Amino acid sequence: MNINLDMVGRDPQPDTIIGVGKQYTNLGKITEEILLEHPELGLTVIEDPEPEDQLFFRSDHLHFINKDIPAIFFTGGEHPDYHQPSDESDKIDFQQTTRLTKMVFYLGARIATGTVSPEWTEEGLAEVRRIIAESGGN
Secondary structure (H helix, E strand, O other), rough: OOEEEOOOOOOOOOOEEEOOOOOOHHHHHHHHHHHOOOOHHOOOEEEEOOHOOOHHHHOOOHHOOOOOOEEEEEOOOOOOOOOOOOOOHHHOOOHHHHHHHHHHHHHHHHHHHHOOOOOOOHHHHHHHHHHHHHOOOO
16 A cells, blocks of 8 residues: 655645545545544545546556555645745644644554555546556556
8 A cells, every 4th residue: 555645734724635546445435434533633635626637647656556556645735835946844834734644644553453454446446547558657
């Protein structure tokens, strides 16, 4: 399994995080269960609001999904300072980042110690394979 975090801590909605690819595996469902068990985190994970950008197929976890390894990508999305010299650490919301880190810890712990394993949904894996094939595999 791969859990990827990128572009976090600068979210315009500090209680919302994007779970890119959450619909393709059971990792999205497990994350939702964790958030119900830990309301103190105060987070909501939403699906990618811009799926046409195919962000799930353009980030660090791509090599994992190319090998059929389940993955989920948590992000706050792009912000005005993305890839700019002005993207400084003093703009990071460390409280939100801490809550997200705890959520990911709980997700990893659930997988490591639980009875559930990360799995693709049948439809999810077929869709991911189709998109990868149409894009030439990268």
